[in-house]
Amino acid sequence: FSLTGGENSPQKLCAQLCEHGLGQVQVYVGENLSYPEEKITSGTAEEISALDFPSLSVMMILNEDAQSFNSTVHGLADDLFQRSKVPMTKQEVRSVSMSKLQPKTTDIIYDIGAGTGSCSIELALLASQGKVWAFERNPVAVELLGKNKALFGVDNLEVIAGEALENIKAMPAPDCVFVGGSGGDLCEMLDVIYAKNSDCRVVINAITVETLAEVAAYYKEHPAYSLEIVNVFVARSKHLGSYNLMMAQNPVYVMTALKKED
Structure with missing residues (x-):
């Protein structure tokens, strides 16, 4: 049940339902209730989205x-x-990366270089009682992140636009961090992260040997942490006539850094 108002009219809300594949749910809209011109309209969300209603209305949505x-x-x-x-x-x-990161239900998590937000969404679902901050500097990706956040309804995900290195400084100390892209500031970001929480669990994904070398060099200078490197090779099938051809994806280095036990 919704009390509509402002820009959130019944037709706009029904249009959003249609965008999410719910165009066939049953909707009732009440206008001017208790007045002589009272009117109740029923139809599917798709039908209601094509009509005009006063902004101040009430709406019942039924989805069997x-x-x-x-x-x-x-x-x-x-x-x-x-x-x-x-x-x-x-x-x-992504599945391998999440397994290595091992987020807990109540964790505070950074996703640095979040891209489309596939990892951010998964982390927010896994840390349902925690909080995820997704850092992304590409405006197109930031917009897409917002759309995927709305699509999955993850209210514990916060999208932060701009350079991650500057933005993470003001954030709460993380329990774990996933790095999908660093924008060339990886070592400085790791310093900031460990200054906040020296026990932070970190997983870094990379596709270039230069980033691999940078990470290996960083942890060589920080012997308090153990670094595990897994090279993930994936090939997916593609139909070619009546046959299936395996198409290789870019190999990815999944690097996991954990603080050594005393």
């Missing part, structure tokens, strides 16, 4: 097939996310 979204495993299918040409951590690599 409503299901809550409960993520029981990490590694959601790529096609569940809204996508564009913005880089995205694919399902298989």
Whole structure:
């Protein structure tokens, strides 16, 4: 049940339902209730979205097939996310990365270089009682992040636009950090992160040997941490007539840094 107002008119809300594949749910709109010109209109969300209503109305939405979204495993299918040409951590690599990061339900988490937000969304679902900050400097990616946040309804995800190095300084100390892109400031960001929480769990993904070398050199200078490097190779099938051809994806280095036990 919704009390509409301002720019959030019944037709606009129904248009948003249509965008999320809910165009066939049943909707009732009440106008001018208790007045002589009282009117109640019923129809599907798709039908209501094409009509005009006073901004101040009431709306009842009935969905007989409503299901809550409960993520029981990490590694959601790529096609569940809204996508564009913005880089995205694919399902298989994402699953390995989440396994290495091991986020807890109440964790405070940074996703640095969040891209489309596929990892941010998964982290927010896993840390349902915690908080995720997604840092991204590409305006197109920031917009896409917002759309995916709305799509999955993850209120514990905060999107931060701009350079991550400057923005993380004012943030609460993280329990774990995922780095999908650093913009050339990786070592400085790690220094800031460990100054906030020396026990922070860190997973860094990279596709270049230069980033691999940079990470290896950093942790060689920080012997309090153990560094594990996994090179993930993934190939996906592609239909070629009546055959399946395996197409290789970019190999990804998944690097996990954990503080050594005393």
